[in-house]
Amino acid sequence: MRTLVGDLLACHLGQATSGTLGKRLYDALQQSIQAGMVAPGTRLPASRDLAKELGVSRNTVMAAYEQLQSEGYLSTRAGSGTFVSAVLPESDLSAIAPPVAEGRSTDGITLSRRGEQLLNRAGASQRQWGAFMPGVPDVRHFPQKTWRKISRRLNLRLPVETLSYSQHGGYAPLQQALADYLRVARSVKCTPEQILITSGTHQSLDLLAKMLCNPGDRVWVEEPGYWGHRSVLEINGLETVPVTVDDEGLTLPAEEAHVSPPRLICVTPSHQYPTGAVMGLARRKALLDRAQAWGSLIVEDDYDSEFRFGENPVPALQGLAQAGNVIYLGTFSKTLYPGLRTSYMVLPDSLTARLKIAHSELYRGGYGLTQLTLAEFIREGHYAAHVRRMRQLYSQRREALVTAIRQQLGEAFIGQESHAGLHLILALPQEIDDVAFSAGLEQAGVWTRPLSVYYMGVAKRRGLILGYACVEAEAMAETFRPIARALLPLLQR
């Protein structure tokens, strides 16, 4: 962490050519904060350490810190150091995030109906880092040096074909390493042959939608649920059917109810997105039985289940299935980093060969060096070690956020009890417009996502989804405070 800020500043200082050293340091730090490169809530290195790292006098660093503090960019707390303010004086952040509406111009070339529909419901945030963006891990802790070392070593002895297109759903060493890992860590039943490597869960689902479903086929999705599932399924011509989620995740209709069987059932049973619900064993068995009776396939998106704190891990639904009717989706986006764009599927035996050919045909394979480096990274134990380390860190951060909510607002605002993942829900009273509230916070430089946009129909619950992964535990109370401050007046009305 310290090194990252230091490197960033050193780079800025090296580029600037005029002004005193003090002025250049001030500019570099101010610009880094404004551009969002150093996120709100970040603890800065102690002046002594930064001075040493940059090779400047401690007075120079202290002067820059003090000026930025007087301007509201930084804040200090006795005994805990200097932090980037949670709410910045100027919202230059808007430069990073143009309002989505800009992109919706209907001038010029007309989009397709499905294209218009996609944009009207677009869910991807314009920001993908910082407090409290959900869905993003703390990428600062990714062990870059270890990764680079493996990559360099492999690079010297890779067969030349590794640079060409790949076939067979990815490289065999990664399929092998993953199969070994998944059997132990997630109780997934699979051989390496059943694994298909993709460029993200969106691609995994796109392939399933195209290869398993005809236009107009029904697919069950969770309500509330992940916008990405819906976008990918609908653009492929499928009818998404929102199915209510309760404290145990996806609900099932009564046995005697008349149901038009869906082709696919998309679920996040280990940690429902976004509510955090965990599906219990009875519900899991009922879901498997129903799917089998209907001839439906279950798509299990196990996006962040590596991060389960304190309790026993919840094994994957796939491992429980007798009928080979579960397709398991996993990703490295949450355990390593999203920009790696590496995910995978565990396919039922009978689909493996056909879906691998289809994958080459539709997307063409590649990324040889990345996949082989990842295989080695897993095989040598770095992956498991990293997950363990991050699990502990996230557990502390989650605890710190729960404490902050409890102290600054009260118990009633904690929206879920599950101890897992990278986000939680701040529950809001039904009369508060969470979309407007979230937009207001965004103006003040605090990024959250309103719960109600995760509903296809009328939102039954209101709240904010808070990603706590990138906020250090010590900075949590301070980083959360602007949310509490903005909320309290609304509650007293």
Add this chain to the structure above:
Amino acid sequence: MRTLVGDLLACHLGQATSGTLGKRLYDALQQSIQAGMVAPGTRLPASRDLAKELGVSRNTVMAAYEQLQSEGYLSTRAGSGTFVSAVLPESDLSAIAPPVAEGRSTDGITLSRRGEQLLNRAGASQRQWGAFMPGVPDVRHFPQKTWRKISRRLNLRLPVETLSYSQHGGYAPLQQALADYLRVARSVKCTPEQILITSGTHQSLDLLAKMLCNPGDRVWVEEPGYWGHRSVLEINGLETVPVTVDDEGLTLPAEEAHVSPPRLICVTPSHQYPTGAVMGLARRKALLDRAQAWGSLIVEDDYDSEFRFGENPVPALQGLAQAGNVIYLGTFSKTLYPGLRTSYMVLPDSLTARLKIAHSELYRGGYGLTQLTLAEFIREGHYAAHVRRMRQLYSQRREALVTAIRQQLGEAFIGQESHAGLHLILALPQEIDDVAFSAGLEQAGVWTRPLSVYYMGVAKRRGLILGYACVEAEAMAETFRPIARALLPLLQR
């Protein structure tokens, strides 16, 4: 080249633990050849050089070479060195390339109709490297060291968000570097904002198909043409209309003909795939006029036009368009290497913002380090230098293949006159079944693609598409010989 074989062998030697050094070297080399890691036609390092590189005696290397020669794995030619035989004694290559039919099992879970259709017409080859696979550049020459150096340097000072999801259609420095390059090298008219980075031309086309076309919309594709265009368009529910290609590429119907205007027209005007035809200025203008009159958008796939030998470059169609109705697709798959999976589109202004949002929504962005390394690689001039170097190499290889065809078969077998690209067509008499002929060669370890599979309808021409990019000029005649040998008896019938 020498270093690659040397590295490969050094790695094998390091892993083997038993047997004499001579036996281990023999095994390493034989296995590398059998597994296809050292391609047929490859020239091996001189025994003296390899001995020095591996730190073994020259006698050891010579003994291994001699044994492999006596077994048919290697052949020598006076004055030009030792080569891997074009036709290997055992076709263990089949282990790398399971027959496609295996994947077509219809046991178990049923595919969708569109999925079945895709597999029935699947065009991707199971092999993506070696003589004479078309579509693959000589990846052995990619300047890995330069790339790694830039990547390492950048890695130290990248903002942490570079590891997260990206938005805005890719990273700005790459968009900037590309815009500068395309203006000069391809006469493309664009600002950096118009550039959207994708994970391959398949993804570019997938985005256009979804966002611009409704199911059932007509799209013109070239006949013969690239199978990938057709696969991506059809899986998205579009009706592909094959339009005949002549010596100038895509033909246009007579002015007075009644035409149902297509939504998109997909063309490869600079170097038609696979025939190699170049579209002249008059045809280009007519195409632009017609598209404008019809309200159709032109999708220009400029996949390998960097490699144009001897003549003036053919500028992009996009630069000629007045109406902003051309979408330009480019890729690094042919200029750098396919496994990089980096391509791009130049969009008309009015589409830019909307398609960038759609890209984040459907695929999610990432690959920060790759994109920023590439930007720097271009900006520092390494990209232009590499393209120049490869252009010269490919020009020699093309010349060598033309000479081999002329000498071993005759002028009539040269299927095109264009001096460009990474492949050419070996023209075959109409009565020869090119599919069966190509399959026979495959059994003997020579990889080609039959021209007739690039037709949607009845093939009007027969031939083999020969990728010459991976075969060194000196090895060309020898590598081509098995094809001539197999063909001659068929001609005499």
